[in-house]
Amino acid sequence: MTRVRRGYIARRRRKKNSSLVSGFKGAHSRHTRTINQQTIRALFYSYRDRGRKKRYFRRLWITRINAVTRENQIFDSYSQFIHNLYKKQSFLNRKILSQIEISNNIGLSKISYKIIKPNKVNEERLK
């Protein structure tokens, strides 16, 4: 049989992979065998973490809202604040609430005053 060289096929395939792992540390972005492994991991993690990203951000917003609610002291906690929000059938979601509280000094306390029951507000003011 004549000698058959594989040519550029393997190199082309590996070059496609190596663009996915650019910036990885050490051999993980340089050696073809580790590049192969790292692309598999990278793609797996990005697939899995697209779902996790949603969880993570919601968690962050909730923590931030909790922090501000406790500081404002109109409600005792995030849970009470959200409960009252739902009772008033507000459609504000946590993302918007947490961005309001960061960009605006009194935004969240204004919202809290709107949704709290009137007699509770008087109690707070008397304290």
Add this chain to the structure above:
Amino acid sequence: MATTIPTSAFIATPHRCSTGRSSAIWVQKAQFSASSSSLGVSLSLKRPSLRLVSVRCEANGAGMPVIPAQERWMYEESEINGPDIWNKTWYPKAADHVNTEKTWYIVDASDKILGRMASTIANYIRGKNLATYTPSVDMGAYVIVINAEKVAVSGQKRSQKLYRRHSGRPGGMKIETFDQLQKRIPERIVEHAVRGMLPKGRLGRTLFTHLKVYKGSEHPHQAQKPIPLPIRDKRIQFVKK
């Protein structure tokens, strides 16, 4: 609550200033980050406009530069209109957590229940009381604890709570009671308590360095003008029965 809005969270509409400037003047980002204060209690109470969309001209000094219509194509949307706060969750920039501009709090530990006090302290050091809390960034404050040798515990803990450490060698476990440790190194008790409540890791170790515990009522941080730590726990004061 007098937290100031972080610099990077401003959104602004470009306003037609009547200066007739035709060329875009680019204000260095570092410049107007330094002019408005970062977080914490701002003594100057320099609060910007309450409305989210505020008009910023050169009078404010810390506003967005006015970019004329012909040159808009050169800039990204966030440079023209400010950050998109409804589609991008805020993340702190370097200017938002400069150590020199953080608040300093002070707690007097006399007759305070150890764990309850440590819990509040850890919250403030981590920054969990702030709207700008970010788990990956050190946004918290500094906390000074004085009179650490007077911290109180309830029940029989004074003689029964054990502090263990190990030297690494076989048979090298050293055990001390609360009482003994308080006589020897009283600061370690508060530090041990707070360290257990801070996250463990690189960031946690840096956070721990923001805790300053002292034995008497003197502390060397007068220049930082510490304010009393607001404690909302109603059962933190030790009541002798």
